[in-house]
Amino acid sequence: MSTELDQPSRQTGWFPFRNGHTDTNNYSVEEAESYELLGDGSLTQSTTKGPRPAYKERSTIDWLLEESAERERTRTLHSRRGLRGALSPTLESARWWFVIVLTGVGIGIAGAWLDVLVKWLGDLREGRCRYGFFYNQVACCSGLDPGEVCTEWQSWSQYLHVRSILGQSVLQSFVYIALAIAFAGSSAILVVTYAPYAFHTGIPEIKAILKGYVFDQFLSPWTLLIKALGLALAVASGLSLGKEGPLVHVACCMAYLLAKLFGLRNNEIQKRKLLAAAASAGVSVAFGSPIGGVLFGLEELDTFSFSNEGEVMWRGFVTSAIAAMSLQYIDPFGTSKLVLFQVTGFSDTWRAFELIPWFILAAVGGLLGSLLIKMNAAAAVYRRNSILHEWPVLEVVGFSAITAAVSYLVVFLRVQSSELVAQLFQECDPNKGDYHGLCNPTALWENVFLLILTAMTKVLLTTWTFGMMIPAGIFLPTIAIGACLGRAMGLLTQGLQRSHPTAWIFAACPPDPTIPCVSPGFYSVIGAAAMLGGVTRMTLSLVVILFELTGALSHVLPIMISVVVSKWVADALGKEGIYSVWIAMRQYPWLPPDEFRDKGQTAAQIVKPVESLVVIYDEEQTTLKELNTFFEANGYHGYPVVNNDKLLGYIVAEKTKAYIDPLLSDDAASGVQRICTFSKHAAANNPDLVDLSDLIDDTVLQLRKDVPLQLVVNMFQKMNLRHVLFSQGGKLTGMVTKTDVVWLLTEHLPHTGALAEEES
Amino acid sequence: MSTELDQPSRQTGWFPFRNGHTDTNNYSVEEAESYELLGDGSLTQSTTKGPRPAYKERSTIDWLLEESAERERTRTLHSRRGLRGALSPTLESARWWFVIVLTGVGIGIAGAWLDVLVKWLGDLREGRCRYGFFYNQVACCSGLDPGEVCTEWQSWSQYLHVRSILGQSVLQSFVYIALAIAFAGSSAILVVTYAPYAFHTGIPEIKAILKGYVFDQFLSPWTLLIKALGLALAVASGLSLGKEGPLVHVACCMAYLLAKLFGLRNNEIQKRKLLAAAASAGVSVAFGSPIGGVLFGLEELDTFSFSNEGEVMWRGFVTSAIAAMSLQYIDPFGTSKLVLFQVTGFSDTWRAFELIPWFILAAVGGLLGSLLIKMNAAAAVYRRNSILHEWPVLEVVGFSAITAAVSYLVVFLRVQSSELVAQLFQECDPNKGDYHGLCNPTALWENVFLLILTAMTKVLLTTWTFGMMIPAGIFLPTIAIGACLGRAMGLLTQGLQRSHPTAWIFAACPPDPTIPCVSPGFYSVIGAAAMLGGVTRMTLSLVVILFELTGALSHVLPIMISVVVSKWVADALGKEGIYSVWIAMRQYPWLPPDEFRDKGQTAAQIVKPVESLVVIYDEEQTTLKELNTFFEANGYHGYPVVNNDKLLGYIVAEKTKAYIDPLLSDDAASGVQRICTFSKHAAANNPDLVDLSDLIDDTVLQLRKDVPLQLVVNMFQKMNLRHVLFSQGGKLTGMVTKTDVVWLLTEHLPHTGALAEEES
Structure with missing residues (x-):
């Protein structure tokens, strides 16, 4: 970094x-x-x-x-x-809902604004509108009849009246590459200079924050602005990245800002509930998939761990719906559709023989997804330990130049990934025209080669891009890779069926050769599902998102199967999805929700013994001043308190300091050094003692060391604990903190802590 | 009962x-x-x-x-x-997946078989097929061109050659009512005689079982058979009930049976994980909604409380997909569609002014849903305390006669609810013919009146039916009520728009009056969503189920809004959905997952003090025989063990008895009365003592009495605890069991325990 x-x-x-x-x-x-x-x-x-x-x-x-x-x-x-008294609970609740509605609307607007900005910037790399610089190609050419050629949109060579073909291609490619570098470079400069936390996807951090990590800078208004702006630039630069993850980050920043503006920041858990709702809305807007958004929150962000899961889900649901409605109302693409990729045209039914190519696709997706995770982690670790770590902007500029140069050569790489995916998801329709020869049945092998080349190049580009100092999501590139592979598989299957229409395996196809039997567009969707399953290891939310994209009820089952198989294959090569790997690499205090099975160990395995703990011994006649000095000297969050070998409980340093501060001033004024106690019993016997027993935190759990390790881990996971004291027969025996448990669960990962920020 | x-x-x-x-x-x-x-x-x-x-x-x-x-x-x-050693974990896992796949296939087949049976029985009430008694009307009339009249299907009066119109109506109504009574009566006799647990929906029991309640009789093969058969009869009888909930019960019975057959019953938690997956598959088949099924599992059955929620969700997902695939493969309706109600024909977009009738519908749905819950609970309590409790079969026979008589008079009540809903969900299409005059624009008021009458009658019928001694689900009647109300609202809105096409509020409608602006069919969907929201208080799963039914991406948002508003309205009148109310009435040990907020109380509020507990005092030189006698005399699940005022832990009686049984035989043989101890220390000092310290259960949690009550409740909810010991400074102070917590959370409900089975 x-x-x-x-x-x-x-x-x-x-x-x-x-x-x-x-x-x-x-x-x-x-x-x-x-x-x-x-x-x-x-x-x-x-x-x-x-x-x-x-x-x-x-x-x-x-x-x-x-x-x-x-x-x-x-x-x-x-x-x-x-x-x-009667109104304030209602008012409180009303204020909450007001912020939630506002967050939803805000995210919808932000999503729409980003879409418009990205489209315009992206089109600028090809040319400009004759009658206004700020029109994108679609807006510039709107109002034409079908078939009419758009003369208002000019490529840069047309605009600059370059006639020679050589001059044209040189100019076009120069502008294309130069603008890519300019966009990516300015995005990197913005991020590096103003908001370093705006880099990457943001989802690992949000997962950690939702589980209790305090990382307010990550949600600052400054990060919000830079992430949104940088994201638009990064996407427009044509780098192999998507806007989905960063949009979730933007949504969370926005919710945090709104909560601050309306004075709702008083409780860390309440704040996290709001963030969970906002994250769902972010996905909802990113994919135009409101239900998928809520499921993403449940599955990936594990929002079920809140003590009132129903309420959290409910708020996420409302926020998602409102965000999607705002987006639909603004209608940035002028299609009055929610979704980014309109999927149309494939036949209503599918045939059993198609399960074979789909299984292969799913397995390939799982393999490639798993490989992408491993390569991405290795690239991130290499970057951290190499000279590139010192020159992040230069790295982005250099890599965007490479990306642009490579992309310019391959037609499917040159266009925006979202446009490519939209085209791949669509069936060939003779009335609609051919997309770069994709529908030309005589160019089958050329197309298959091109698609596989595109997919492989994208894998390499994405491996490096996801982790550079720019906002970058992994969803869209993954979808694009999967869609390319899927389309290739679809074309092959279609070709096979067309060349052997009478083979027994294709008996289910309609005998009339003019009725299409295989829908290569749907194979793209399957490929995308498989790739996403391999990279993210999500299941339900993926299926729902793709279902909402395609809207094809009859095709839910193949999507499900492909996600299932892909996850199976990928899990065999390593259980962690890409977000978990990044969390482990950056070593956030986040507990994976997976079941932990001990091998017969008890809690003693991870308990820090009492000898190595800093403990307050209450019998030692401590004065208030000494106690204060003790806090200053040690500086921990809190301390176990022991009186005559008996564990009294745990006190939080800040809370205790705040309580004794005025008493200390009194002492300083009166010159008396008062002695304090945490024992009610001692305070009752000796009225001269300052009774601090009320400060003992009554929410700290006490366990015995011989409790199974699995139970302790399970308690940390389910109850979101921060620390547990261990005692036996009333005597303190040790302590376990969340860090210990996180370490226990992540130490086996290859790059754990490799990207943790060093102390300097 | x-x-x-x-x-x-x-x-x-x-x-x-x-x-x-x-x-x-x-x-x-x-x-x-x-x-x-x-x-x-x-x-x-x-x-x-x-x-x-x-x-x-x-x-x-x-x-x-x-x-x-x-x-x-x-x-x-x-x-x-x-x-x-290397293979057995793999084999174990393979066996699990085998059972899961088999369960999915089994549920799909069961669902398809039920559909076919119900259709045939239902059609039998109207007539029979000329060329075969066992054909239903659709199968009998298949192969006809559109428009051709089906002469193969004969009404009973045609079959028996009754010519006079009076004779025809008398015969038809007589057969209709007589068969209704026969079906319902035999269903009740089957249930009452062979499997009393097959009555009702089964979802409250499944919720309790998944949370740890042991109720194996509820899942017996006998219950499976009777529930499936009785369900088909009950649905065919035309009573106001649905098959969705009971199908979930059937699915769980099937999973339990298969697990037993393949020797998978060795762990209660594993069993519950399988049941959770089966329940999802049940919903998946009932609605043809595989994603909705998984969400139902998550939301209503709260399967997220398992220690490995991801795995549970995952299995539910696979089982649902397989079940839906089997159903689609069998294709009981010959439509090659998964869903029960095909929703087609409504326009792609909706207009902002439609939000007004939808809001009204949602509010009405919430109100009526809440009312239905209250009336149903009151009816159930009345039944329990009246003479009807003694004559369940007679009650079913009588009520089915009333239902049949009333239904025969109202055309929309006479048909199967599922057929009615399918018709209401469909837009009017001039090419398709009119369904009982529903599309006749001149009969607007008649239709609205008829629809509201149908809805109100159904509310009353359902109130009583749901709780009789027959298998009965609440989903379909609720959908039917909502669909009627929605259609009525849709017709009114359409009528208003048609009579005032130029009003400013309808400005968004296309000016051409031949293009329909308002889609009353979709209002039915909205109404159904609102009603379901009011009755079940589910959110996400309802939206997904209805979304999968309609497949209309553009219409997700109105469905979401309607569920949201309906739940808000209904929650204002009482927080509990119908299943929670029934669980409380039957007093199953089930903890509601909602957040519990104490009012400053600590655990002391519900702790049973040590004085009222049966405790083993270890210092009392107990012989093995005395210990055994102690177990026999008290008969509890387990006991806290105390040695010299120090709490040693908790022992489970059965486990201890099994351990000391052979020792007792030795004692009896040798004539020595050995003394036992639970203290490792004592056993080490005195080798003559029998050391039972290993039997102390190391998983029992110990808390302090001054822990906030909310934390204790939260721990019971999240960790699925059975009991917690309370200690202070190593001394036992009390105990809390799950029953105490359940009681704390449900005592405020009006009918808590009203249907609990009495001790006789």
Whole structure:
């Protein structure tokens, strides 16, 4: 990663960089908990039990504590007297829904605006509109009768009146490549200079944030602006990337901004519920697939882990619907269709023999998807450790030049990926004209070769592009690769059927040769599904998204089968999808939701023993000042408190500091050094002691060390825990934090931590 | 419920019947745990730590213990030496997938077979085929050109050569009503005599079973057969019920049977994962909606609570796809379409002004849905406490007579609900002919009146039917009610637009009056969505199911909006959907997944104090025989073990008994009364003691009493706990079981426990 990226984090503290495979029993408590380091963050509004802790960037929220704070707040809200008490819960809820509706509308508008911008920038690489610079090709040529030639749209050579064919091609290719470099370069400069977190897809980070990672800079208004603008430039530059993932990031930034504007940021869990809804809406807009968006939230973002999953799903559902409606209302393509790729023309039924090519496609998709993940991870690690890490803009400029040059040579690479996919998804229709000879039955082998070449080139380009310092999604390139392969397979099958119409295997085809039997366009959809299954390892959401794209009820089953087989094949080569791999590489504190099976170990395997913990011993007659000094010196998020060998509980440092701060001032004024205690019993016996027992966090779980490891992992996964204390017979025996569990679950991955940001 | 229903349970022990609103702090431990009573159930194959407990009917499984047993088993499987060790995990997995595929195929076949049977029985009420008794009307009339009159199908009066019009109507109505009574009556007799658990929809029970309730009789082969047969008869009788819910039950029975046949029953959690997949497949077949089926599993059955949600979803997905494929392959309707209701003909776009009638429809749907739930619950409670409870068959016969008589008078009630819905969902097409005058524009008011009358009659009929001693689903009647109301609203809107084509509000309509602007068929879909939303309170799955039915991408948004609004309206009148209400009435140990917010209470609110628990005091020099006697005398599932005031843990009675049984025989043979201990420490000091410390269940969680109540409830919900021990400083302070939490969450419902089976 670039030095620019490191800049903002330098001021805030770092996620720990762990070298390779540290023995889990062996690392020090400092290392394991250094990401919990808390500085002097400002404290939020006080509640009855003292202020809640503000979380520092790069820490993990304490889910149970946040829930308890929310409980407290709701109770206060409901217990108010009079009209205000009766109305404030309603008002609160109304404000929430207002923000949700606004978020939905905002995302719809942002999506539409991006579409328009990308189309215009992309067309600019080919030419311009005669009567206005800011028209894209479609808008420029609108209003023509079918068949009429559009004379208003001029290629650059026409515009500059270059006559010679050589001059024309040189000029056209020069503008094409130069603008690609300019777009990609400015996108990279924007990202590197103003918002380093706007690079990449954003989905790994959002997954981590939804699970409790604190990463507010990732959601800043600045990131929002740069990501949106940079995304439009990056997509228009013709690099092998898509807008889907980044659009989810943009949606989350927007929700975060709106929540801040309307004062809804008071609870970290509430914030995450809003983000989950916004992420669904982002997918909804990206694909024009509102149900797919909600499912994406459920499946990939695992929003079911919230304590009220129904409510979260529900809000995601409403936000998705509103976003899709706004997009449809704005209608950026003038087609009054929601979806990006209109899929039409393929026959209503499919035949059993087609399952054979589809199975092959699915297996190829799974293999290639798995390969793409591995190559992409290797490329990312190579980039990090090479000189390229220091020159991110140069890398983008250079690679966009390569991409543009290569793309200009292959006709299917030259066009925007979305246009290519839209054409590949469509059946050949004699009335509609041929797309670059794709429908020419005599050019079968040429087409198949071209399609496979395109797919392979795209695999290589995508491998490198996904991870450069520009906003980049992996969905669209994956779809394009799959669609090319699928179309190639479809053409082959069609050719085979046409040349052997009487073979027994094709007996199900209609005998009339003029009625098409095989629909190569649908093979593209199958190929796209297979490739997506291999890369993302999603299942349901993919099927729903592709179903919403195609709208073909009768074709749901083949899509399902292809996703199933592709996932099976890919899983055999490695269980993790591309987002999980990136999360592990960047070492975010995110727990995979997969079932963890221990091999008979107990929690003792990962428990940090009490000897290596920093513990407050309550019997030691600590003065308030000493306690404060202790907090300053250690700087952890919290500490177990032990009195005479008995575990009293866990206290959160920030909360305790905020409580004792005024007492300390009193002490300083009066000159008395008061002694404090966390034991109710001691406080009752000795009224001179300052009773801090109310500060003990009653939401921290205590377990015994001989609990099965699997159960502990399961609890961290299901309850979103931050830490668990271990005790035996009332005595503290150790502690496990989320980091320990994340490490346990990810250490086997090849590149775990390879992209974690180093401490400088 | 009938006395017949009570019979089989009488031998097995009862779910406790709680009278009204017992104070949660006040009930005795016996009452709270009586459903955990374990008899001398046979024990399963022993594992390294002794045999696992077999669960008695009507108990709740110990989720954590089952998971630990599964862990143990997997480990054993993997640790085997040689080829067998290498192959057995693969074989195990292959067997699972084999059962899943088989289940999918089986459900598809069952669904198709039911469709055929129902169609034939239903048509039999009108007439018979000339050339074969076992043909239904469609099969009988197949092969005709369009427009040709089918002479092969004869009404009963034609068959019996009755000429006079009076004679014809009397004969037709007599056969119609008599066969309705015969079908419904035989269905009720089958259910009451052979499989009382085959009554009703089955979804509340499946929800409870998936969450850990043990109810194997509900899944027996006998229930499978009777439910399938009884369902076909009940649907054909024309009672106001659907096949969707019962089909889910049938699917689960089938999966259970197949799992038993292929020896897969060894783990209760694995069994439940299979059932979850089967349930999805059931919905998939019932609606021809494979994605909707999976979502139904996620949303309504809450299958996300499994420890490996991805795997569960995945299996559900595969099973659904296979079931839908089998159904499509068998093609019972000869249409080569998956779906029950083909929705066609409505225009591609909708106009903004249509949102007004849709909002009204959605609100009406929500209101009526909520009303239907309340009326249905009241009817069920009334039935239970009245004389009808003793005469279930008579009730069914009587009510089917009333239904048939009323239905015969109203044309839209006379046809099968599914046919009515299919017609209502379809746009008027001049080429297709008019369905009972529905498309006659001059009969607008008559049609609206008839539709509303049909809807209201159906509400009343459904209210009573859903809960009688026959298999009955609530989905189809709800859809029919909504479709009638929607069509009525659509006709009104259409009429208004036709009479005022120039009004500003209809400005969006095409000026040409021959082009239809309002599509009343689609209003039916909206109405059905609204009604379903009000009754079931599902969101996503409904939208997906209706989307898969209609296939109209452009119309997803109106469906979403209608479900949203309907749920809002209905939620304002009571949060629970019809299945939750029934679960509460029958008092199954099922925890609603909704977020529970305490009002500042801690766990102490529901903890049964240590004084009222039956505890094993380890220091008391207990002999093995005494321990055995203690188990026999108390008969609970398990007991906390305390040694010198220190909580050692929790032991499961069955497991301990199985371990000490051979030791007892030794004692009896040798005449020595050995003393046992659960403390490792004591056993180490005194080698004469029998060391039982390994039997202490290491998966039981221990909490402190001052933990917030919300956290405890949340843990029970997320971790599927059975019980939690409470301790403070190593001393046992109390215990909370699932029953306590269920009671806490359901006691506010009006009819909680009203239908629980009483102890006799």
